[in-house]
Amino acid sequence: VISWWKARSFRTQLLLVCALGFVIRVLYLLLVTRDDRLWGDAYAYYWSGRLLAEGHGFIQPLPWVADHIRIESPDRPPGYFLFLAFWSFIGIKSWLAQRFFSACMGVGSIYLVGLLGKEVKGKRVGLVAAFIAAIYPNFWLHDGMGMSETQTIFLVTAALLLAYRYWREPSWKRALYLGLVGGFGALTHPDMVVILALLGVSVALLAHREPWKRRIVHFVIVGAAGVLVISPWVVRNLVVFDEPVYLSTGLDITMAVTNCDETYHGEYRAFWFMECATRHTPPKGDLSVQAVYWRHLAFDYMKAHKSEVPGVVAARVGRMWGLYRPVQQIKLNILEGHRTWISWGGLIGLWILTPSAIAGLVLLRRRRVPILPFLAPVFTVTFSAMITFGNTRYRAAAEITLAVCAAVAYVALWDRWRGTGEPPGEVAAPPPPPEEERTLVDAGV
Amino acid sequence: MIAIVFLLIVVMHFSWELSRLEERTRTLAEEIALLRATRPDDEEVAP
Numbered sequence: 001v002i003s004w005w006k007a008r009s010f011r012t013q014l015l016l017v018c019a020l021g022f023v024i025r026v027l028y029l030l031l032v033t034r035d036d037r038l039w040g041d042a043y044a045y046y047w048s049g050r051l052l053a054e055g056h057g058f059i060q061p062l063p064w065v066a067d068h069i070r071i072e073s074p075d076r077p078p079g080y081f082l083f084l085a086f087w088s089f090i091g092i093k094s095w096l097a098q099r100f101f102s103a104c105m106g107v108g109s110i111y112l113v114g115l116l117g118k119e120v121k122g123k124r125v126g127l128v129a130a131f132i133a134a135i136y137p138n139f140w141l142h143d144g145m146g147m148s149e150t151q152t153i154f155l156v157t158a159a160l161l162l163a164y165r166y167w168r169e170p171s172w173k174r175a176l177y178l179g180l181v182g183g184f185g186a187l188t189h190p191d192m193v194v195i196l197a198l199l200g201v202s203v204a205l206l207a208h209r210e211p212w213k214r215r216i217v218h219f220v221i222v223g224a225a226g227v228l229v230i231s232p233w234v235v236r237n238l239v240v241f242d243e244p245v246y247l248s249t250g251l252d253i254t255m256a257v258t259n260c261d262e263t264y265h266g267e268y269r270a271f272w273f274m275e276c277a278t279r280h281t282p283p284k285g286d287l288s289v290q291a292v293y294w295r296h297l298a299f300d301y302m303k304a305h306k307s308e309v310p311g312v313v314a315a316r317v318g319r320m321w322g323l324y325r326p327v328q329q330i331k332l333n334i335l336e337g338h339r340t341w342i343s344w345g346g347l348i349g350l351w352i353l354t355p356s357a358i359a360g361l362v363l364l365r366r367r368r369v370p371i372l373p374f375l376a377p378v379f380t381v382t383f384s385a386m387i388t389f390g391n392t393r394y395r396a397a398a399e400i401t402l403a404v405c406a407a408v409a410y411v412a413l414w415d416r417w418r419g420t421g422e423p424p425g426e427v428a429a430p431p432p433p434p435e436e437e438r439t440l441v442d443a444g445v
Numbered sequence: 446m447i448a449i450v451f452l453l454i455v456v457m458h459f460s461w462e463l464s465r466l467e468e469r470t471r472t473l474a475e476e477i478a479l480l481r482a483t484r485p486d487d488e489e490v491a492p
Contacts (some may be wrong), residue, residue, distance in 0.1 A: 087460075094467050097460035 010123045014114040014130055021110040021134030025103040025143050029096075033144035036337060038095055042146040044076065046095055049084030058236070060287075074237055074245045074287050079155075079188030080148035095146060102150045106143035109150075110134050112157040117404050119164045120369060121411070129407035132353070137346040138392070138399050145337050148188055149396035155185035156195060156377055156397045160404075163199050163206070163373040166218075170207040175218040178203065179225025186230050190247040191384050195397065196226050198376035206370050241288035249291035251388070253277060255298035258389040264308050270315035270324060270390045271332060317382055319390020322350045333392055346392065353402040360405030363412050374401045 005013065038046060047061030056064065058078060063069040083105075087098050113133040118126030133139045142149035159181045166174040182196030200222040204215045230247070237245040260276035262268050280297060282290040302309055318324025330343040361371050377397040384394055 090461075092457065092460045092464050094460060094464040097463055100456070100460065 010118065010126070013127055014111060017114065017127060017130040017134050018107050018110045020131075021140070022103075022107045024134065025106050025140050026100070028140060029099055029103055029144040032339060032342075033099070033337070034096060036145070038146075040336065041148075042337070045081050045084060045148060046098065046146055048073070048076070048078075049081035049098075050088040050093060052078075052081060052085040053088035072240050072286065074241055074249045074291070076148075076250060077187045077190055077247045078233060079184060079186075080151045082187075083151060084146075099144055099146045102146060103140075103143040105154050106140055106150050109139065109154045109157050112154065112161055113400060113403055116157060116161045116164065116400070117407050119161060119168065120404060121364065121367075121408050124411050125404070125407045128410055129404040132403040132407060133400075136349045136353070136399070136403060137342050138349060138395070139403070141338060141342050141346065142393070142396065147393065149393055152185065152189045152192065152396050153400060155181055155188055156192065157400050159185060159192075159195065159199055160373050160377075160400060163202055166203055167206040167370055167373075170203075170210050170214075170218065172218060172221055175203055175221040176225050179222040180229055182222070183226040183229025186226065186247065187233060189397070190251070191380050191394075191397065193226075193230075193247065194380040194383065195376050196222070198379065199373055200226075202370070202372045202376065205372065237288075242286055243288035243292050245288045245291070249287060252291035252294040252298070254388045256280075256294035259298040259301040263389065264305060264312050267328075270312055270319045272389050313386045316385045316388070316390040320381065320385040320392070320395050321354070322347050322392075324390065329390070329392060336393060338392070343392070350402070353406045356406035356409045357402045358405075360408035360412075363408055364405065374405060377401055 008016075044061055047065055048058070051057075051059055051061060051064060056070070058073050060071040060073045060075070063071050083102075084098050087093070087101055092098065092101075110130050110133045114126045114130030116126070117129035139153065142153075159178060162174055162178040162181060166178060178199060179196070182192060182199060185192035186196060200219055203222055204219040207215050207218065210218075234246050237247075254272070256277045257263075257272040257274055258276070260273060262273035262276060263271060277294065277297075280293075282293045315324050319329055322329070326347055330338075330340060330347060333343045334340065361374065364371050364374075378401050381395050381398045385391070388394070
């Protein structure tokens with residue numbers, strides 16, 4: 001079997017790993033989540049997509065489905081439900097079927113993770129990273145639940161791949177693609193704006209062999225492409241609502257349910273508690289006006305409890321990274337539809353992958369591979385937890401860093417154990433020299 | 446590659462059929478519920 005495997009090309013090997021991931025995702029969908037009730041965020045995504053496909057625009061799904069009341073929605077950016085709307089538009093309206101196609105996107109993420117690993121540190125790292133993405137529960141648990149994290153993982157992986165391809169060979173086209181993918185990512189999950197900004201900065205820093213003028217132009221291209229993709233949605237929000245809304249108002253209500261007595265002390269510390277918002281009555285007006293009210297409510301509470309904020313913020317970060325009340329977090333994940341055994345698998349996977357990924361980052365740094373793009377999703381999700389609450393699902397974008405960097409460490413460990421160096425073709429080639437140096441090299445200097 | 450494309454088309458067709466049947470089932474369930482709601486009680490129907 002080993003000789004048969006070794007005789008296959010990288011592409012075939014990667015496709016086989018993808019096939020394994022596909023089987024896991026389909027089994028999870030058909031045997032575990034098939035008959036799950038459609039509710040919560042998944043309800044909002046499914047019906048938002050379907051109503052959009054049926055020509056109702058971007059409206060709040062529940063008031064329309066229940067009472068045919070039309071309320072313009074600023075809750076969520078449209079990235080993921082545009083994907084679902086496509087399937088509804090061509091007649092595939094079944095939630096099960098739409099989750100199947102989301103799972104196919106999850107398989108696409110495995111393929112991209114494999115390419116990313118190969119780009120960063122060679123073929124074996126690519127295959128090990130893809131294998132981790134195929135089996136690690138925190139990669140596939142969203143796929144069977146109809147959650148936007150499936151698309152977030154796909155787009156963040158694509159953005160990282162483009163960033164490393166840019167590092168290898170900077171060009172305005174790669175900067176453009178990075179901006180476009182980052183823009184779509186921001187329309188899927190607003191956090192991605194921060195990732196895009198950090199990757200844009202990375203672009204300017206990574207191309208250290210390019211002249212500054214070209215680097216600045218590429219940086220502007222990344223930003224302009226991202227803005228181009230996001231702008232129709234932002235313009236729509238600015239036109240439709242009374243108060244300024246940019247990507248979504250999700251953050252405001254989330255801050256209201258995460259800054260109150262129940263989430264600063266006791267059982268739900270660093271988590272959310274719905275009554276923190278429902279015990280208050282927001283002013284009349286559209287949802288943007290209410291968002292302002294929720295925001296002020298949260299800020300007022302934070303101002304009144306300044307001394308407690310640092311402790312709560314630390315607990316939120318701990319909760320997200322499986323360090324603060326991890327067993328309770330597994331129970332709380334049930335609220336999101338996670339199965340306990342899958343959450344345990346994800347937590348154990350996290351505990352194994354995190355130290356491995358840190359070792360992988362150190363190895364990459366030593367080998368002069370830039371790690372800033374890999375740190376961008378980690379910083380972003382951590383910042384997201386700091387201002388909202390600790391949640392396993394919100395960590396999705398950072399799982400890519402864990403998978404690829406852990407793969408770097410495992411391959412290095414394997415080589416050390418076997419007492420062999422990296423085989424030819426495995427070492428990531430350094431970026432080519434700048435044009436003036438190239439000329440000197442060509443001239444034989 | 447041809448096989449994958451063929452399977453994709455088959456999957457999409459079955460997904461479309463599944464969606465159609467789900468809609469039909471839902472409509473039938475709603476019609477039965479409406480009929481039950483408008484149907485007189487057994488005592489009133491009995492002679």
